[in-house]
Amino acid sequence: MFERIAELAIRRARLILVVAAVALALMGALGAGAFGKLLGGGYDDPASQSTRAGEVIDEKFDGETNLVLLVRTAEGRVDTPAARQSGRALVAELKKEQNLENVVSYWDTTSPDLRSKDGREAMVLAHVKGDDLERDENAKSVIDAYTGPYEGALTVQAGGGAAVTSEMGTQSGEDLLLAEAIAVPLTLVLLLLVFGSLVSALLPLAIGIVAIAGTFAELFVLGSVTDVSIFAINLTTALGLGLGIDYALLMVSRFREQLATGASVDDAVRRTVATAGRTVAFSAATVAAALAALLVFPQYFLRSFGYAGVGVVAIAAVSTLFVMPALFVVLGHRVNSGRLPWANRGRTATRAPLWGRLAGTVMRRPALTALPVLAVLLLAASPLLGITFGTPDERVLPEDAKSRQVSSVLQEKFNGNDDAALHVVIDKAVNKAPLASYAGELSGLEGVARVETSAGTYTDGRSTPSDPGNRALGRPDAQQINVVSTLSPKSDEAQSLVEEVRAVAPPTGSHPLVGGVDAELVDSKDSIGSRLPIAVALVALTTFLLLFLFTGSIVQPLRALLLNMISLGATLGVMTWIFQDGNLSSMLGFTAQPMEVSMTVLMFCIAFGLSMDYEVFVTSRIKELHDLGEDNESAVTNGLGHTGRIVTAAACLLAVSFFAFGTAKLSFMQMFGLGSGLAILIDAVAVRGILVPAAMRLLGHSAWYAPGFLRKLHGRFGLSEGGPAPGAAPGPVADSPYVKDPTQV
Structure with a gap:
């Protein structure tokens, strides 16, 4: 298959680029409408008891209270004639609103529970009508129309679930713009530093743009037929930019390396697609498999990230496999054009002696180097022993958010919180x-x-x-x-x-x-908890299968799964220490609270998938060298020497995309961005740089073990990084239980 892709690019390069340009324009036009199709909310299980209770209340009692208008007098109490007259006028106008129903106020009922203890504030309760998309729009319309000064005597602020959701949607858009304003320029600078060439640096960025535009178009289509969360946009931009750059970075590096050996442009394209292209395909499959596990959850907030994640991975991989080779054919040696002054013209694109020396040191002293790293990672994971879970509420917003201020007043000044009943x-x-x-x-x-x-x-x-x-x-x-x-x-x-x-x-x-809100939290935790084992099992099973098909070994997938779980535990532990325990809260500007259950599951799947991304990057080159006859130690040392620089650069570039969300004012988006970025760096440095070579040294030749029937299965269905080069040393004998690919013997 990869040979055919290469030949197609060589013969029809310009046609492929024209088709890609037209497709990008169409995807951009379609994706521009995605924002109008996406929803806030989506944290609840549609089949849960709390959701069914809400449906009955909507049907027979004009809906639950989801909007609370806190009305404050400029002076005096809400019972004064002037305040009462203005309050009743406000309620009369609200009852005429077509978007509201079940409007209840203190001035209607004279209930002391709807008046603050000091008598200076009163509540107006209402239900905003419509489905999730309509409710967001209706709530914003009502809030814009009625909040602020009213008739000089009153001041109105909006709170409740509808107001919180509306503010979260608005804040999400602002956070996204700021994150992209930070990530894109930094990414371009890093690409220039990595490649030392303007043309080479722009190629990965182009793939990232294609991946984002294509996924926006996908979200527009899906949002037209099913519920999709607005927060899927944030994942699309971070993951699309990062993965598009990762895959293109691997391809560009391998192509430049082939050119540096004296290969012709056509031969360099063939070898690049057969090796790096195959790695991209397997890497994308492992990341997509991890993200597809999100589709087992009934909450559309989580499913939306599955839609966006699988889509952005697939589009990034396809565009890398087809568009990049065509660009290589057209550019040829001009891929190195625009070389910057500090770039060393003589260096190859991927060789990094530092990483090779590090791998060599680790393999000489595997226990001595690996045990301290394991100790630090396990210590970082220790806060997980006290982890608790919650769902988003007004506390994820900054303290100056209006709906959050209303919630604080309701809890402090009223007898019970009607909004949380x-x-x-x-x-x-x-x-x-x-x-x-x-x-x-x-x-x-x-x-x-x-x-x-x-x-x-x-x-x-x-x-x-x-x-x-x-x-x-x-x-x-x-x-x-x-x-x-x-x-x-x-x-x-x-x-x-x-x-x-x-x-x-x-x-x-x-x-x-x-x-009610507390019942929704209990039901969400139960719903996610009951399906989490299924999601984890699917991730582990699909990852094991894909890595077996890639390596022909049953030990390599087990080793990868174990090391990934250690690095993930460390990441989640650090996030628990920060966001639940409140460390660094003053610096980052958030309110400590239980870990958001949906975002924690999402971060697990994202970090796991990206860890496997780099696992494939590194293992592919080690496997290639091992298949060419190098012994285990030499294959690992030279493999990391070739891929270490790529993995480091890719990790930094992808981490920048996620760390940019650390500037967000929504605390769960901060956690997602910082956690995902940290997971990438831990995996690229501690796991790939130290734990992988240590494990490979301790496993020795058994690292490539597979039983006989599985060797035969891999010989028939497995895919390898690329066949041995002419004149390569022979591999192990065909009946060895450690053979990686018997078809190459």
Whole structure:
């Protein structure tokens, strides 16, 4: 296959480039509409109890409260005639809004629970209508129209889930622009330093642009037919730029190396595609396999990263395999044009004696060099022993975000937080007596401030005198019960309360559904936790299979999986130490909180896939030299000597793309960017530079072991880095259990 790709590029180079240019223009035009198709949210399991509770409330009770307008008087209390008049006028206007329903306010109900303890603020509760995309747009419209000064007497601020989601979407776009403004110039500078040639430096950047444009077009199409998260854009830009550059970097380096040996342009293209091209294909397959595991989760926030990740990897690989060889044919030796003054004209593109010497040192003293590195990585992983998980809320926003400020006021100044209440819904008729008994028992649970029903309000197991209840919570065929607590939202105590509420015996014959933000967190953790073993198993199985097909050994995949898990543990441990335990919070400007469960899973898959990316880069060259007859130590030393510089450069370039998101103001995007960048550097330096050669030395010849039936399987279906060069030393005998590719003997 790779030989045919090379020949096609040699014969039809200009045609391929014309087709690629047209495709890029079409993808750019289509991808420009992606932003209008993507959604905020997506953290909940559609089949969970909390989601089903929300659906019943939407259908029969005009929706859960997802917008809280905090109304503050300029002076005095909200009960003064002027404040009351302005408040009622505001509520009357809100009730006319077509995008809102179930509008409830202090001035309608005179409920003391909707007024702050000092009497200076009051709440207006509402439900913003629409699906996820429409709700984001509707919330923004209402917030823009009503927040700020109102009639001189009042000031309005917006909070609640709809406001938080809207601000997160806006902040995500700003973070993306800043990250790209940092990453792209730095990437170009690094490419110039790596290649010392302007033309060579621009080629990888071109592939990155193609990968991003193509994935934007894919997201536009997918967003037109299914739910896709707006945060998939962030992954597309970081991974598209990084992987496109990684793959093109490998191809350009190998092509320049072949030219430096005196090969003709056509022969250099053939050898580059047969070797580096094959590596790119396998590398892309391993990264895509890791990211495809995200598709097993029901939350579209995670699935969206699977869509974007698999798409960007595939597009980057395909464009590298077809467009890069065509560019090589057209450019020829001009690939070195625009050489910069400091560039050494005599050096090859990939040979790095430093890495070769490092590998040689490690292989002479494998235990002495590897044990300190392992100790440091295990120490870095130790914070995982205390890891806890949460879901995004207003705390991921900067402290000056309006919706976050509203949430703080609701928790500090009001009796219970209505916005964070548990919503219990019974989808059938319930008589008043059993409803009252059930509500009374719920109100007696520790941490519950009150329970609101159509039959009355209950506190400490008893009904509140002279409170007839909220008729809006009752329907002939359904009942809604609001459990308002004094607990901090998403705390361990609040999550325990969800389980306690669900454990209370309901009215006979009924099956209550419990929703609300705390219930959504409990259900999300359960949903992701139940599917995580499947995702991990799929990643491990597909990675093992691909690496076996690539190397012909069963030991190499096991070694790669073990080392990757160690480096991943270190990365996640450091992120836990920073973002959960709060270290460096003042410097980075975030609020410490439990690790965001979806983003942690995403970071695991991204880091694992990229680790395998560099695993293939290094193992491919070691395998090539081993197949040519070099002994194990020489193959590892020379293999790292050839690939070390490429891996280091690729890791730095890709890390820059991710580290740029460390400037984000959304804390979970900071964690994603810093964690992914750190994982790349740990893998490229500690794992590839030290642990891999140490492991290869300790394993010796058994590093290439495979049972007989698997050797035959690999001989038939396996793919190798490239056949031995003419006159190469013979490989091991065909019946050896350590043969890497019997077809080459």
